[in-house]
Amino acid sequence: MIKKIFFQSIFFSFLFFKEAFAAESEGMPQLNPEFWISQIFWLILTFGTMYVVLSKFILPKISNNLESRKSQILENIEAAEKQREDSEAKLTEYDEIILKSKSEAKTIINQTREKALKDILSKKEVLDQQIDDEINKAEKEIEVLRISAPDKINKIAIETSSELLEKLIGSGVNSSSISAIVDDLSKRNGDKYYGN
C-alpha cells in the first residue's frame, strides 16, 4: 500500500510538475510523437523476426528435446521395471529350488536314518541271538557241571576219607559204608550250600 502511494506520488509529480523540468525538456518523452512511427516500425520488425525464428526453428527443437528426453526416461523406467520383474521371478525360482532341495535333504536324511535304524536293529537281533545262544550254552554247561559236581565231590570225599582212615587205622575199611556216610553228609552240606 505504502509502495503504491509512493509510486503514484512520484508518477503524478511528474505529470503535474512538468513545469519544473520545462527548462530542460518538454515533460515526458514518451508522449513526444516524434519517434512513434520509428518505434512501431522497429518493434514490428524485431518482434516479428524473433517470433518467426523462435516458432519456426528454436521452439520446435526445444520441444523435440524435451519429448525425446521424456520418452527416453520412460523407456529406461520400463526397462528397469522389466528387469525388476525378471529379478523377482528369478528370486521366486531360487526360493523354490531352495525349498525343494531342503525337502529332498530331509527325505534323504529320513531314509538314511531309517536304514541305519534297520541295520542296527537287524545287527542287534543277530547279536542278541548269538548272545542268547552263548548264554544257553553256558547255562547248559553250568547245569552239566552242577549235576556232575556233587558226584565228583562225593567220589573225592569217599576216596580221601578212605585213604585217611587207612592211614589212621592202618587197615582198609569197607568203601561202601564210607560212601553211604559221605552221601548222607554231603547231602546235608549240599543243602546248606546250594539250597537244593
Added chain:
Amino acid sequence: MAANPMSQFDVYRIGPEIKVGAFDISFTNASLFMIISTVSILLVFNLGSKRNSVLPNKMQLLSELSYTFVAKMISDTAGSKAKPYFAFIFSLFMFVLFCNMFGMIPYTFTVTSHIIVTFILASFIFIGVTIIGFIKHGFGYLKLFVPSGVPTVLLPLIVVIEIISYLSRPISLSVRLFANMMAGHTMMKVFGGFVISLGLVGGWLPLSFSVALTGLEILVAFLQAYVFAILTCIYLNDALNLHH
C-alpha cells in the same frame, strides 16, 4: 548535474535519418535495444536448443525451464486449446522480460517504458484475441458481454460495464507495463540524484534506498513480464473457451 529523471527515456536518432514516404523510421536507441533484446533471446535459446543431451548443460536447462514455465502458464490459464499460440506468448514474454531486464543495466534504454511500444503490443493482442473469438464462436462471442445468472433488471448496466471493461483491456495492459517501468526507473534516477546532491554526508541513505530499489525493480521487471503474458493468456482463454 541532477539531471532530469525523465531524460533517461529520451529517444534519439542513431545514424542517419531514414524516411519512408512521410514516415520517419530512423534507427534510434529504442531500436538498438529492441535488436539487442531479440538477438540475445535468439542467442540464448539457440544455444539452449543446439545440443540434445539427457543431462542438459546450463544453457539447455535455462531454455527448457523457460519453455516449460511458459507452457505450464498457458495450459493453466487458457487450457490445451491455446497450444497454437504458445510461440507467440513465449516470444511476448521473453521480449518483455529481456527488454525490462536490459533496462536495469545502467545507461541503457528501457524499450518497455514507452507507452507506444506497450500499446502496440497490447492492441495487437486485443485485436488478435477479438478476431480469434469471432472466428471460434461467430457472433456467439458477444455472449461474453452477457454474464449468466445476472438479474434482467441489471443486465443493461452489466452489459455496458462489460463492454467498457473489454475495450479498456489494451489500455490497462499497456499502461500497466509502461507505468511500472517508467515509475521504477524514474524513482531510481531520483534517488540517484539525491545521492549526488546530498554528497558524502547524507548520501548514504538514498544510496541504500537505491540498492534496495534495484532489487525491487528487477523483481518488478520479471513480474510485469509475467503479468503481461498471463493477462494475454487470460484474454485468450476468454476467446477460446467462452464460459458465459
